[in-house]
Amino acid sequence: MINLSQYQQLFDIDNTTERCKKVNDTMDQFWKSELDQLAGELLGQDYRIATYGQTLVTTYHDSLNPKYAEQKKDTNIGKRYFAQIVRKIGNKEIILLTLEFNGVEQQMYVYTELSFYQVNALIKSGQLSTELSELDSDVRVFARTSSFTKNEIERSLLEQELSAMVKPRIRPWIYFGLAIPMEGNYEVADIIKMLNYVWEQTTALRNYALEDRQQNAKAAHIMELIASAGKPYSVSLFGHSYQIYYGALETDKSNVREQGFTLKREGQTIVQGTFYYGEYNERKGLNKPVLAVDVGGSNHIYANVSVLLGDDRKEWWIQKSFKMMNHDNEALKHRALDLLRQHGIPVRNENEYLTGTYINSEQRFEEDLTEIKGRFACAALLFAHVNGRGKFKFLETEDQSTVESEGNSIDDDNSNEIIEYISNFDFTVINETIQNSSLTFDKDLILDLHLNLTALDEKHFVILSGISGTGKTQLAKLYANAVYGLSYGADNPYLSLIPVRPDWSDGTALFGYYSSFEHQYIMTEFLKVLMHAHEEREKPHFIVLDEMNLARVEYYLSDYLSGVESHKEIPLHNRNDLEEIPGKISIPPNVYLIGTINVDETTHSISDKVLDRAFVMTLSDVDLKTFWSRVEDGVRLELQNEFTFLKKLNSMLTPYHLHFGYRTMNEMIQKMSRHLTLEVEYQLARKVMLDRVISEKVLPKLRGDDRITELLVELKENFTEHLGEESTSLGHIIRMEKELARYGATQFWR
Structure with a gap:
């Protein structure tokens, strides 16, 4: 006899450690065995039983580890349990049948699942209505909304609701089965009957999913x-x-x-x-x-x-x-x-x-x-x-007229439709797009940027600060493209990257001006975006001011800040002969401004006037472990020792805020990898090449006063051990030690 109310009590335990252990101990082995027996009767072979048990065990041990305990304390992990019959086809598994006890929704589910793409294909082929009509009335349809929640959809509305999800790129899994409240007693045999019932009811859907998976494989x-x-x-x-x-x-x-x-x-x-x-x-x-x-x-x-x-x-x-x-x-x-x-x-x-x-x-x-x-x-x-x-044009002898494109996308060239850019600020969609890129950014960082840009209805201004090479500009571009469902490398007509020049001293750098000498209005990229944003008010327009503190921000950005705060128009000119340029312009709410800044001796500090009007994010943490996991397998195999030392070097520099970012690491890895492709007779010793990239890419930013004394000692010891006493990097450190002792300060540059 299974008491679902007792199951719910386990899910309601506040302490994550206790909850995960009790749920796993109570359910995993039992239901794994029951589904294994059922699968043997239904399939005979070619299956495995997947359960939530491994997640429960991992979370339990992590919650006991002081390093992870805090972040595991308030999660929903352990508030549900599932066991599934799965089959591997090609390099992916397909879930054939699931039994789920969900403590968040307080429901027991038995279901077969199909991907959004599979169900949408049934809609396009006209088969969905036929498949639904063959299901008994008590078989319900759900769409996944999160890891722990589902939303029931009326059968008659399923096609309509899924079709509405296509443009905003919402792609939930769709479940067909039963939902029972988590209360009361049930015989194990009754639950097994439910599993058999759903299995029989969804045979056609399951066979379609299997055939589709085989074709995809x-x-x-x-x-x-x-x-x-x-x-x-x-x-x-x-x-x-x-x-x-x-x-x-x-x-x-x-x-x-x-x-x-x-x-x-x-x-x-x-x-x-x-x-x-x-x-x-x-x-x-x-x-x-x-x-x-x-x-x-x-x-x-x-x-x-x-x-x-x-x-x-x-x-x-x-x-x-x-x-x-x-x-x-x-x-x-x-x-x-x-x-x-x-x-x-x-x-x-x-x-x-x-x-x-x-x-x-x-x-x-x-x-x-x-x-x-x-x-x-x-x-x-x-x-x-x-x-x-x-x-892009090849060199050719005959004349070719240049043709400009109105847009671009990964889209079907057999279609005659004009490409349409559709924005979507759903964080789930944005996060998945970014995480599926080759770039390395933590989900919490992406979430923070998302909230900073969207929390206010009419003002969207974020400053990204941090050491050079941590991906500030990449993150800004990646986010803007993700909003439109584009990959990082794709062109986005709603994103403008504007490098800031040191000579910008007033608002004309952004808004342009009328030149009496040239008898025309000097247009800027920034003003073009504002005008276009007014024309397409439903489309978000992103502007990235790259290295915005190369000039004094409060000088050239003051008109923009004033326009956003006051909602008043910014005067551009007072002439009557300029039809294409308005005399005044406001900052529309569909403009999203992201500024990137580096803090060094070549830049200006940001005034309080600017800081008060922006969310300021600092990108200084570098996740080299994730970065390395995304490097090509062959490169990781060849340069593992070099990477390990560079990672250690970065950890030595981090407490002094002298560490390097992804760009520096990537360029060093690329140079060392390219070096290994040369003929053997031209290759240098590996530690010599490692020494060179360190002296060329890491040490030039090394500087400080007596506070870096211990750092220089640590670097000297490690360079001596790993690079050798004749290494260039060690020579620089020895020289800098002497300068520090004599002058009280030192730097790489002589």
């Missing part, structure tokens, strides 16, 4: 093959020789993995692009595996991978269309396909090109993978050349 294998082709690709484009180099495939953090590539000519970087290997079309909420390729942050290829799946040999013909406003898209398409022909890529029907042939029975491509991947990269580069996105 096959598509993922195809993309894995293409991603694995890492050899440089040499190609002649417009009569010039180029080389295409591929970067590392990013760790799988979401349904889209990224792999950068670089086009070079004689060692010179021409342009960079990215391969995207996606399990879903996240923007449209479609359950369609895709391979996309962009150049310079703008998408040019969007290929449906599932068209290759079948029982026979499949040629991968990809349709190409252009969808740019105010341009002859047919002419652009013909020009692009003609260029593909000229460069050896087969074309048919004047709208399709061939990338390769896949043999399903052998799960391989007929052609060499390097050639297939090269075709994708070259096609994207030629498309970028034709439509002018990112203003």
